[in-house]
Amino acid sequence: MGSATGPYSQVTNIAEQHIHLTPPRREEVVWPVEVGPVPELATAFQPRTVVREGVDAARASGEGVVLTQVFSGGGGVGKSQLAAAYAGQALAEGAELVVWATAGDEAQIMAQYAQAAARVGVPGADGKDLEEDARAFCGWLATTSRRWLVVLDDVTDPVVVEPWWPVSRTGTGWVLATTRLRDARLTGGGRRRVDIGVYTPEEAAAYLHTRLAGEDMEHLVDEQAGQLAEALGYLPLALGHAAAHMINEDLSCTAYLALFQEEETRLEEILPATADAEGYGRQVTATLLLALDAAQRADGNGELVVPVLRLAALLDPAGHPHTLWATEPVLTYLTGHRTETPTEQAQQGPAPRPAAVTAGQARAALRLLHRYALLTCDTRAEPRAVRIHALTARAARETTLGHQVPDLATTAADALLEVWPDPDEPHPDLAATLRTNSEALSTHARQHLWHPEGHLLLFHAGTSLINAGLPSAATDYWQSMTADSTYFLGPDHPDTLTCRHSLAISHGQNGRLYDAINLHEQVLTDRERILGPQHPDTLRTRHSLAVSYGQAGRIHEAIALGEQVLTDTERILGPDHPDTLFSRSSLATFYRQAGHTQDAIDLLQQVLADSERTLGPHHPNTLASRNNLVTSYLDAGRTQDAINLSEQILADSERILGPHHPNTLQTRRNLASSYWQAGRIREAIALEEQVLADSERVLGPQHPDTLTTRHNLATSYWQAGRTQDAINLQEQVLADSERILGPHHPNTLAARRNLATSYWQAGRTQDAINLQEQVLADSERILGHEHPDTVLVREVLSGWRRRQPRGRTGGRRRWPGRG
Missing domain, CATH: 1.25.40.10 (Tetratricopeptide repeat domain)
Known part of the structure; x- marks a missing residue:
């Protein structure tokens, strides 16, 4: 005889009587039904119009079958908020069922599905078995004609969620998911990933204004609001905490930005838990690094993700070259700084490790961090292939122990030097990227790059600015370097003298000739005293002083000093040394300025032959030698020779240096002068008007x-x-x-x-x-x-x-x- 009990039956033993309670009749479902509940939208929520347009376009392409959008992005970008907005919109537009399921593990998904099955009266969902009820609910979703939306929030494991993706064979349903993962397994079966980034500048500004105005605190919004949003990386979570903290402490945008930019201020101080006005439930630092534990537990290269993240955190958030991770300094560092994964920590002893980390393993660790949205690794974006949000980087730096920073800083600096091309003028994008990364590294680890002396990277970055023809930026850079070197090493240290020497060159390039001469004369006196009159650095300063004399019109002094420098460099460095070639070229320029045109041509032809032989025909110094020869040809009346050579140099300069490099502008100016001298006045005017516009924009109107x-x-x-x-x-x-x-x-x-x-x-x-x-x-x-x-x-x-x-x-x- 079968059992009479069931989920809606109750058996009570009273005086030998058996009373059977039959299951109650199901109540009629009142539509619409919301299971979740759906989170409330944050105060001053921004509609993310551009992102929504992409989502709506993707959804519209479904052609009658469910198209799942997977909102992918790092912590705090507003994925769940955007999904909540769609859930609210779905209900407003007539959806009959909205289910919000936390998708962190399978049990949570099944519980929400089973609850939804009971709420909508799915046949066969009898409450006996959670999993069976959840599966019955999925079957009902596939065939129902009712309009529905299911949100799977915070997917952490594609394998766990794979059996629970709803489908709609009637075309009336839609699935949204949110995740930090960038994993191909999330985008199979008709699913499409929609990357959710940070606010646009306009959205960030609108959020700050709306949020503060809602608290009657509009006076806190000032001219620094845009800079504050930029400093926070336009991250919605950070902007929310910042606005709440500003309200709590009555801080203007300017005052808050000043606090934020203090390097010693930690995120937990300026984005505190007390500013979690929307009930997010975690500190910002914990939110940004939430996926790190999961990345460490992942198969493969979890032991490398922490040191990789720490290195990346010292570099420019806007990106650095992917090739950096194949350099010897980085691989050596990673080999010696693996971290124990949670699995290893649970073992009795450490697992055996390979002797050396390979470039492939380093790349795999980058991809692992990319997969968990802790950084972005996209080789199509070279030379900024590896990017990280500024606040994620700051959180990583704040969780790095102080004694670990020196090795990290030295490794990053050595690696940047290894990938820096020489010369770098033919690679302007890469050079600019390396300069910004050097600046970021110096900002975060300045003192460690000046011990025991200035790291070569610091000097390389400044020289790159000079070679790129960016005199104002170079002047600012070398002024800062001079101050740092004086502070860390003292005024007479050779590195300090090098900084002052480079600052003088920047002054000259910037048109501040008298500042250049005064500083060169001071540096020359100091170098002769400290290094000796024949030291190569002393010779360089003497040569630079001669160039400044020539630029200032002090031709006789320039010639006398230039001849002395050339004699010394040939004797000390050798006739083919780049400094010797440069000295010879400069002396030829002085001869031309003095009217000794044939002497200049003879010397320049020798320099050009030596440059082509020792440096190569396309080296920037070789191009400069050709340019100088053009000028001398013009002075000598060799107009057609000047035109032919100028046209050849211009093609090479535009290809190697770029169309707006100062040396390219000089070549174009020489070609115009050649046209003018040949009587081709219209061509000269057209070219000169173009050069003038470019010069005013690139160099400035007073250069x-x-x-x-x-x-x-x-x-x-x-x-x-x-x-x-x-x-x-x-x-x-x-x-x-x-x-x-x-x-x-x-x-x-x-x-x-x-x-x-x-x-x-x-x-x-x-x-x-x-x-x-x-x-x-x-x-x-x-x-x-x-x-x-x-x-x-x-x-x-x-x-x-x-x-x-x-x-x-x-x-x-x-x-x-x-x-």
């Missing part, structure tokens, strides 16, 4: 090279008969040259000379004669009586005085002193 370009354009306008345009531009050039270069600089003399010629052409004869007389006196005193420019000025002035204008050569106007 000496920009003044030279403006000066050259004025001469071309004059040659084309656009006299008033020439006068207007030349008056501007003269005023700028007198202010920036000084009244006696050769370029200032040239600007004054050219303006005088324009006055004469415009019929302002007396103005022209007065100005030209001043030019002659200055030229005789500064350049010498026999300098070609002085001789030409004297001839032109003599002709004007006789009212017989000189200056026609081959039927074309002769304009002296183009740059």
Whole structure:
């Protein structure tokens, strides 16, 4: 006889009587049904319009079958909030069932499904077996014509959730899932991953305004609101905590940002648990690193994920090259700093480990961290293939013990140096990426990069700025380096002298010639005293001082010092050393400036042959040597040679250095001068107008090279008969040259000379004669009586005085002193 008991029966033994209670009739389901419950939306919730458009487009492509969107992203980006918004929207738009199931483990999923089965009266769901009821619910979802949405929140294991993905054969259902994982197993079976990132700048600004206004605290929003959102990485969770803390402490955006940017301030202090106004339930640091334990437990390379994350946390969050993880310094560090995984910790003794970590293992550890959304590893994005959110990086740094930082910093610096190309000008994107990573590393571990002396990376990054033609950034960098080196090592340490030397070069590149000369002279005195007069570093400073003299128009001093430097470098370093080639090239430039054109050409041709042989035909120094030779060809009247060589250099420079590198602009300027000298004035003007626009944007409107370009354009306008345009531009050039270069600089003399010629052409004869007389006196005193420019000025002035204008050569106007 079968049992009469069941889930809706009760047997009570009273005086030998058996009373059987039959199962109650199921209550009629009241639609819509919500099982969960669905989380409340956060205060000032942002609708994430751009993300929603992508989700809606993906959903629309389902063509009548369920299309599952898997919201993937790191902690705190708002995945669950976005899913909750869709759940609310579904109910508002007529969905009859919404189920919110926490998907951390299988038991949680089955419990929610079984509860939903009971709520909607799924046939066969009798409450006896949780798993059977859950499976019955999945079967019901597949065939029902009712509209439904199931949210699987926080999927942590694709294997666990695989049997519980709902399907809809009627096309009336939809599944959303949220996860930190980037795992291909989550995107099979018609599922599509939708990556959820941080707020856009506009969304972050809107959130701060709305959140603070809702508390009647609008006064806390100030001009630093955008910078605060950027510092927080636009992370919704961090913005929520920050806004609550600002409200609690009455802190403006400026005041909060100042606290946040203090390196010694920890996240738990500025994003405290007391600011968890939305009941998230975890500290921000714990949230950001929540997946780290799971990554360590993963098969394969879990023992490497912690040291990999710690290294990545010291670098630029915007990304670093993937090749960094195959360098010898990184692999050596990882070999010696594996961490015990939870499985190993549970064992009696440590498991045997391989002798050395391979590049493949390092890459596997990166992919593991990528899979758990602790960083992003995408080789398509080189040279910024490996990226990490700034707050995740900060959380990792704050959980790194102090004694571990020196080795980490040295490893990162050594690895950055290993992947840094030399020269780096042909790789501008990679060079810029390496510079920002060096800056980030220095910010987080500055003191460790100055012990026992300055790490070579610090100097390499600054030299890269100089070579990239970024004089303002280079000046700022070397000023900071000089201060750091003086603080850590002392004013007379060789590294400090190197910093001051590089700062002087930056001043010269930035057009601050007198600052450059003064500093070079000081450094030269100190290097001669500390290192000795024949030390290679002393020779470099002497050479740089000669270059500054030449740039300032002190040609005779430049030649004397340049000849001394060349003799010393050939004797001490050898005739083919790069410093010797550079010294020879500079001396040739001084000869050209002094009017010794053939001497300059002979020396430059020797330099060019040596550069092509020792450095290669496409090395930036070789291109610079060709450029210098072009200028000398122009001075010698070898116009077609100058054009041919300029066109060749321009093609190489655009390909190797990029179209906007200062050296490329110089090449384009030389080509325009070659066209001008050949009488191809329209081509010269078109090219010079392009160069002027680029120079003003890249170098700035007051840079000496920009003044030279403006000066050259004025001469071309004059040659084309656009006299008033020439006068207007030349008056501007003269005023700028007198202010920036000084009244006696050769370029200032040239600007004054050219303006005088324009006055004469415009019929302002007396103005022209007065100005030209001043030019002659200055030229005789500064350049010498026999300098070609002085001789030409004297001839032109003599002709004007006789009212017989000189200056026609081959039927074309002769304009002296183009740059």
